[in-house]
Amino acid sequence: MTPARIPNALSIAGSDPSGGAGIQADLKTFAAQRCYGMAAITALTAQNTRGVSGVHLVPPSFVQQQIAAIFDDIHVDAVKIGMIATADIACAVADSLSAYPGVPIVLDPVMIAKGGAPLLRDDAIDAVRTRLVPLATVITPNLPEAARLLDTTVANTRAEMMAHAQALLALGARAVLLKGGHLDANESPDCLVFDGGVHWFESSRLPTTHTHGTGCTLSAALAAQLAHGASLPDAVHTAKAYVTAAIGAAHQLTVGHGHGPTHHFHTLWQD
Numbered sequence: 235m236t237p238a239r240i241p242n243a244l245s246i247a248g249s250d251p252s253g254g255a256g257i258q259a260d261l262k263t264f265a266a267q268r269c270y271g272m273a274a275i276t277a278l279t280a281q282n283t284r285g286v287s288g289v290h291l292v293p294p295s296f297v298q299q300q301i302a303a304i305f306d307d308i309h310v311d312a313v314k315i316g317m318i319a320t321a322d323i324a325c326a327v328a329d330s331l332s333a334y335p336g337v338p339i340v341l342d343p344v345m346i347a348k349g350g351a352p353l354l355r356d357d358a359i360d361a362v363r364t365r366l367v368p369l370a371t372v373i374t375p376n377l378p379e380a381a382r383l384l385d386t387t388v389a390n391t392r393a394e395m396m397a398h399a400q401a402l403l404a405l406g407a408r409a410v411l412l413k414g415g416h417l418d419a420n421e422s423p424d425c426l427v428f429d430g431g432v433h434w435f436e437s438s439r440l441p442t443t444h445t446h447g448t449g450c451t452l453s454a455a456l457a458a459q460l461a462h463g464a465s466l467p468d469a470v471h472t473a474k475a476y477v478t479a480a481i482g483a484a485h486q487l488t489v490g491h492g493h494g495p496t497h498h499f500h501t502l503w504q505d
Contacts, residue, residue, distance in 0.1 A: 243457050263476075
C-alpha cells in the first residue's frame, strides 16, 4: 500500500526567538499535526515570555521573494498568515497569494502581543481588511481584533459576537472563527460563521498563564487540518481540541517567567 502523501503547509508570519509564538509555534504545530512546515518571515522580533522589546521588519519585496520561491518549487496545501506588521507587507502578501486561488488560507489578524506590544501598525488595518480578508478561507480574530477590523466596540455577549462574525463575513472571507477568550465568563466560546450556518464551539477556561502563542497555534492547527482536506467544522473542532490539550500540558515545560508557551508536542513527548 502506498502511504498517504504528507501535506505541505506554509506560514507567513513573524519570528519569535523564544519559540512560543509566530513562525516557531506554527512550525511546531504543523509537525504535530502531521504536515511538512514551511515559513516566509515578515518580521524578526526580540521577545520572550515577558513581552516584545523590538521588531525588525523584512522588506515587502523580500517577503514576496520568499513566497515565490516556495510556490515555484513546492506544492502548497494550505497557508497560514500571522503577523503582517505594515500595509506594504499586507499588500505584498496579497499580491503573491492572489495567484493561487485554490489554496486554503487561514488569516490570523495579529495586532497586539500577549504583553501588549503592538504588532500591526494602524495604517495596516485597512490593508488587512481590504486585501487579505477577501482572500481568506477563514479568519480567526479574537474579540479586540474583530472590533478593530470593524471599527466598533469589543463584543461582550454571544449575540454581539455573532453580529461581529457576520459583519466580518461580509468583508469577503469565506468563513469567520471569532474567538471568545476575552469574554468575561467561565467559558471560552468560539463562533464559526460560514455558508453552512453558525457553529458554536464550547470550552472551559483553563486557569493557567501558559497562553503565549495560543492564537498562532490555533490558526496553524486549523491550516494543517485544511491541508489534510478536513471540512471546516471538523478542522476547527480538531484544532481547538489540540490547542486545549497543549495548554493543559504546558505545566510540563519550564520556559520563561511570564506568559509561558503551550506544549505543542504533548502527544509525542510522553514517558
